[in-house]
Amino acid sequence: MKKRMGKIIKKIKILVNLFFLRFFRNENMPFENEAEAKFIFILVLFSVLSLFFSFNLLFKYVFVPENGNSWQEKSQIILIFMLVIGFITVLEWDVLLPDKSDFYVLGPLPLGKGIILSSKFISFLSFVGLFAFTTNFLSALFFPVFLTAFYSHSSPFFFILFSIVHLIISFLANIFTFFFFLFISNFLFILLPSKFFKKVSSMVRGMVMIAILSIYAFLPELYSFLPEMVNRGDKRIFYFPHLWFTGFYENLLGRSNSLTVKMSRLSILSVIVVLFLSFITYGIAFYKNTRSVSKSREGSSFAKKHPSYSISRIFHNLLFKSQPEKAIFYFLKKTLKRSEKHRVKLYSFLAVSIGIIISKYLTEQNLLKNVSNFKEWSKVIYSAPFIIWFFYMAGLRSIANNPYNPSANWIFKITEKKDKAIYHRAIHKFNILQNIIPISLLLFLFYLFVWDIKKSLIITFFSFFAAFFIEEILFFNIKKIPYTCISLPDKGNLKMLFIPYLLLFLFYTQAMGYFSYWIVEYPHYFKNLLYIGILLLLFLFIIKRIFEKREFSLVFEEEPEPEFLSLEL
Amino acid sequence: MLQVKDLTKKFGHYPAVDRVNFTIRRGEIVGYLGPNGAGKSTTIKMLSGLLEPTEGEIFYNDKNIYDDLISYKGKLGYVPEESEIYPHLSGFEYLQMVGRLRGLEENIITEKAEQLLELFKLYGSMHFYISSYSKGMRQKILIIAALLHNPEILLLDEPLSGLDVATVLVFKEVLRKLAGVGKVILYSSHILEVVENLCDRVIIIHKGKILADDSVKNLKELSKKPSLEEVFSNLVLKEDTEKIADEMFKTIVG
Numbered sequence: 001m002k003k004r005m006g007k008i009i010k011k012i013k014i015l016v017n018l019f020f021l022r023f024f025r026n027e028n029m030p031f032e033n034e035a036e037a038k039f040i041f042i043l044v045l046f047s048v049l050s051l052f053f054s055f056n057l058l059f060k061y062v063f064v065p066e067n068g069n070s071w072q073e074k075s076q077i078i079l080i081f082m083l084v085i086g087f088i089t090v091l092e093w094d095v096l097l098p099d100k101s102d103f104y105v106l107g108p109l110p111l112g113k114g115i116i117l118s119s120k121f122i123s124f125l126s127f128v129g130l131f132a133f134t135t136n137f138l139s140a141l142f143f144p145v146f147l148t149a150f151y152s153h154s155s156p157f158f159f160i161l162f163s164i165v166h167l168i169i170s171f172l173a174n175i176f177t178f179f180f181f182l183f184i185s186n187f188l189f190i191l192l193p194s195k196f197f198k199k200v201s202s203m204v205r206g207m208v209m210i211a212i213l214s215i216y217a218f219l220p221e222l223y224s225f226l227p228e229m230v231n232r233g234d235k236r237i238f239y240f241p242h243l244w245f246t247g248f249y250e251n252l253l254g255r256s257n258s259l260t261v262k263m264s265r266l267s268i269l270s271v272i273v274v275l276f277l278s279f280i281t282y283g284i285a286f287y288k289n290t291r292s293v294s295k296s297r298e299g300s301s302f303a304k305k306h307p308s309y310s311i312s313r314i315f316h317n318l319l320f321k322s323q324p325e326k327a328i329f330y331f332l333k334k335t336l337k338r339s340e341k342h343r344v345k346l347y348s349f350l351a352v353s354i355g356i357i358i359s360k361y362l363t364e365q366n367l368l369k370n371v372s373n374f375k376e377w378s379k380v381i382y383s384a385p386f387i388i389w390f391f392y393m394a395g396l397r398s399i400a401n402n403p404y405n406p407s408a409n410w411i412f413k414i415t416e417k418k419d420k421a422i423y424h425r426a427i428h429k430f431n432i433l434q435n436i437i438p439i440s441l442l443l444f445l446f447y448l449f450v451w452d453i454k455k456s457l458i459i460t461f462f463s464f465f466a467a468f469f470i471e472e473i474l475f476f477n478i479k480k481i482p483y484t485c486i487s488l489p490d491k492g493n494l495k496m497l498f499i500p501y502l503l504l505f506l507f508y509t510q511a512m513g514y515f516s517y518w519i520v521e522y523p524h525y526f527k528n529l530l531y532i533g534i535l536l537l538l539f540l541f542i543i544k545r546i547f548e549k550r551e552f553s554l555v556f557e558e559e560p561e562p563e564f565l566s567l568e569l
Numbered sequence: 570m571l572q573v574k575d576l577t578k579k580f581g582h583y584p585a586v587d588r589v590n591f592t593i594r595r596g597e598i599v600g601y602l603g604p605n606g607a608g609k610s611t612t613i614k615m616l617s618g619l620l621e622p623t624e625g626e627i628f629y630n631d632k633n634i635y636d637d638l639i640s641y642k643g644k645l646g647y648v649p650e651e652s653e654i655y656p657h658l659s660g661f662e663y664l665q666m667v668g669r670l671r672g673l674e675e676n677i678i679t680e681k682a683e684q685l686l687e688l689f690k691l692y693g694s695m696h697f698y699i700s701s702y703s704k705g706m707r708q709k710i711l712i713i714a715a716l717l718h719n720p721e722i723l724l725l726d727e728p729l730s731g732l733d734v735a736t737v738l739v740f741k742e743v744l745r746k747l748a749g750v751g752k753v754i755l756y757s758s759h760i761l762e763v764v765e766n767l768c769d770r771v772i773i774i775h776k777g778k779i780l781a782d783d784s785v786k787n788l789k790e791l792s793k794k795p796s797l798e799e800v801f802s803n804l805v806l807k808e809d810t811e812k813i814a815d816e817m818f819k820t821i822v823g
Contacts, residue, residue: 313675327669330662331655338657338698407653411714413619414647415670418639 011111015119016126023092023127046084047134053080054142066150068255072227074143075246076219081135081170082177082242083212088131089181090208091348094201094340096124096185096282097289117286128178136170151253165252172271173245179274181208186281190288202340206347213355233259244270319433321425324417328426328481333434335404335483342399342483349395353388360387381450382520383513385443385463389470390505392439396431397474400482409484409556420479421548427475427482436467455520462516462526465533472540476547480555570594571616571722571753576625578611585611587777588625593755598748600768601757604805608777609757610650613726616755617647629722643671646720648728650757652707656700660691660710663699664717671718678717685713689736704731712740722753729763741767765797773804780804 023039057073098106098116106116144162151158188204189197215222229237237243247263250256320326336342361380403409417423440460447456519526571593578586586608593599603609614620616627618638627634634641655663661682668678686692689709699707708731715723723744729737744767748754758764764771765785773781781788781804785797794800802810 316675323669323672323675327666330669331658331666334658334662335655404657405653405655407651408655410619410647410649410653411655411667411670414617414642414645415667416639416642 008115011115012119012122015106015111015116016123019095019120019123020126023095023123043130043134046131047138050077050081050135051138051142053077054139058142058146061146061150066147069227070147070150071230071246071250072223074249075242076223077139077143078170078173078245078249079219079242080216081132081139082173083216084135085128085132085174085177086181087209087212088128089178090205090212091344092124092127093181093185093205096120096182097189097286103290113286113290117283120286121282125178128174132171132174132178136167136174140164140166140170151255153254162253165249169245169249169252172248172267173242176241176245176267176271176274179271179278183274183278183281184208186278186285189285190281194288198340202343202347205344206351209348209351210354213351213358216355230259238266241270319429322422324415325422325426325429328423329430332427332430332482336399336434339404339483342402342404345399345402346392346395349391349398350388353391356391357384357387379513379517382459382516383509385459386466386512386516387509388439388443389463389467390508392435393431393467393470393474396435396471400475400478400480401485402483403486404483406484406486406556412481412484412554413556416554418551420550420552420554423481423554424475424478424544424548427478428471431471431475432468436464436471440464440467451520454523458523458526459516459520462519462529466512469536469540472544479552485555486557570628570630571755572628572631573612573616574626574628576612576615576627577623578608578615578620579623584623584777586615586622586774589774589777589779591772591779591782593753595751595753596748597770598744598754598756598768600764600771601755601774602759602761602764602771602801603774605759607774607805609774610726612774613647613650613724613755613757617645617724618642643718644721646715646718646723648708648711648715648723648725650726650730652704652711652731654699654707654710657698659696659698660686660702660706661695663710664714667714668717673718681717682713685716688739689713705733705736708732709736720752722755723747724755726757727759728756729758729760737763761796761798761801771797773801775805 054077057076058070061070098120102116140163143166144159148159148162151162184204185201188201192200226237226240226243230243244263244267247260248267251260251264316326320329336346357380360383440463443463444456444460447459450456451459515529519529573589573591576586576589577584589608589612591599601609601612611620615622618634618641629641629644655666658666664682664686665678668682669675673681683692683695686695689712691706691709691713694702694706699710702710708728712728715725729740732740741763744754744756748769756764756768768785770784771781771788772779781800783791788797788800789795794803
């Protein structure tokens with residue numbers, strides 16, 4: 001029995017190691033050593049950030065005595081770390097279930113399903129655990145340093161106890177977050193047919209990431225009313241999970257009252273419940289996945305006899321100048337539609353833009369006081385589409401560097417055309433038809449909800465032009481077919497140009513915000529802007545015609561930058 | 570006519586292909602034989618323009634292919650050794666993409682692809698993603714993709730790998746017919762029997778160098794061996810195969 005257990009543990013160890021390494025050694029990261037170094041860098045960054053947050057939150061206690069109100073800082077740090085862990089869990093949750101390659105590689109080996117299930121789970125837990133440890137460790141030292149003196153027992157023993165309590169509470173909060181999202185992922189997988197799960201999952205992941213970033217942006221607002229609610233004994237405070245753990249924290253440090261006791265119970269109960277639910281659902285989801293992965297046969301639903309087939313053919317003839325252009329267009333369309341890794345990365349860019357918009361809005365106005373005046377809420381509404389476009393287009397450009405399946409690129413090499421304008425036309429058409437136009441329509445619908453049709457049309461039209469120009473700038477000099485080229489993970493020149501880019505972004509959002517405010521409020525100026533737009537388009541058209549004649553070879557593997565550009569400047 | 574002169578490819582200092590010379594005339598099927606790592610796939614990759622030679626030249630119809638590589642590639646049909654193919658597309662979508670990249674008209678792509686899929690018994694699976702295909706099914710897609718544009722030159726690197734017997738027989742016959750209409754065909758394989766049956770001429774390569782280049786009949790006569798397998802064994806496998814098998818068996822059994 002002992003020997004058998006030893007064998008099982010040995011197998012689990014090997015698999016955990018394999019799955020853990022896969023977090024950095026995958027097709028997204030062709031330069032393994034750099035990926036690992038990058039991971040260590042991110043961990044260090046997180047620990048430094050936790051130090052920074054702790055210091056910022058607690059520095060006031062050097063000058064002002066703590067009168068039992070440090071729960072606010074404790075709860076803020078708990079919430080921030082919960083958001084970090086939540087974000088990482090959501091970002092990587094698809095690794096929990098075995099994929100096709102696991103099925104083919106591990107299937108024939110004498111490994112029980114339980115061993116694979118446990119190994120997958122342990123590797124993911126270790127990955128998230130590393131983040132949890134690095135984010136919590138330094139704050140566990142900082143909090144006692146600043147706050148021990150304000151408690152009745154400020155002995156060295158109490159200092160150690162304080163650190164331990166801080167660590168325990170942070171870990172409990174992280175465990176709650178991790179298993180909560182795990183449960184959501186598994187529940188979705190069980191609920192949905194396997195075929196739809198991937199599509200729905202990436203959408204849900206995108207939305208959850210947006211929500212997490214929004215909560216982060218919402219922090220200052222939250223803490224402008226939360227203390228009052230706690231003092232009033234408002235029952236709505238129980239809706240905030242991070243407060244459950246804060247109550248437990250205070251309880252363990254000896255500041256007990258009826259509220260902290262309730263919160264403590266709630267925190268323990270919540271951890272037990274999510275643990276139970278996530279384990280149960282993980283088991284079911286794992287077995288469902290094992291079955292479906294071996295039987296699944298996904299396919300394109302667009303068959304030849306589809307009624308829209310002839311209509312699409314007319315559309316094709318109008319839209320594409322040549323057949324290779326059409327081939328590239330559809331390759332890009334299908335890859336973005338079917339590749340989850342590309343979609344999730346693009347959604348994370350979108351999430352950042354929405355996070356920035358919410359954060360900008362909240363700094364301007366107090367949402368809770370003005371919620372009834374929704375239609376007049378903020379000037380941010382004028383710059384919002386431009387922020388979205390900036391990040392969305394940057395995201396599109398960024399994912400263009402992520403190859404889908406580099407070893408299959410030979411087909412593009414062997415069919416390369418002399419006329420490189422074909423590739424540029426296909427990429428631009430894909431960006432405009434598949435991305436800019438649909439999102440513009442969504443923006444228009446949103447603005448219809450806020451404003452009248454005239455104003456909505458004006459701002460949608462204006463933001464469409466902005467998106468069009470950003471797209472032209474970002475994809476102007478592209479020498480690769482998106483999703484085919486293996487690119488270097490860190491481009492030195494991006495590091496060098498980070499500050500100018502940031503300044504440019506700030507200038508762009510401010511300027512565009514003012515411009516759109518101006519034309520929406522004074523629509524008679526719109527035609528002037530239209531003339532400028534037409535002139536710019538003409539200029540762009542001429543430049544493109546000149547550059548279209550350039551000869552170059554398509555790039556399928558990026559050459560390293562010259563040495564001086566890779567310096568850590 | 571496809572002509573190769575002093576073709577060399579070095580990876581670092583190691584010559585994977587070392588001063589190789591041969592010519593393939595129109596209508597000829599040439600077998601390219603050699604053990605693993607002999608340099609067969611490297612030669613084919615250079616002939617397809619995917620890999621640049623370190624030294625030497627390749628001519629097609631007396632023109633250096635590097636003078637206009639893109640139009641040369643337009644005349645090529647290439648089946649790679651590994652069935653590397655975009656798995657997120659369906660079989661039909663992949664063929665559609667290749668046809669479009671080759672500049673074929675839409676109706677020609679659809680007609681040819683559907684007919685060939687039907688003949689290769691893939692019609693029912695053509696709308697499933699390639700990720701769900703078996704090795705043989707992927708190989709069939711690669712073969713169809715290589716033939717879709719009616720190429721002048723066919724470079725086939727282990728094309729029968731994973732195919733069922735019926736398809737192998739049909740494909741061999743198709744190749745004969747294609748040679749009959751003047752296609753230039755280079756056929757690389759490990760399966761000596763197929764090469765012996767199919768090819769007019771055989772080139773044997775070992776450690777990057779050509780050891781023999783002649784018709785199967787002449788090779789048999791010259792080496793006084795009854796089959797191509799024995800000719801190959803005589804030229805390439807200097808070691809005692811029986812002795813190696815014996816040692817291998819002992820290692821496995823323990």
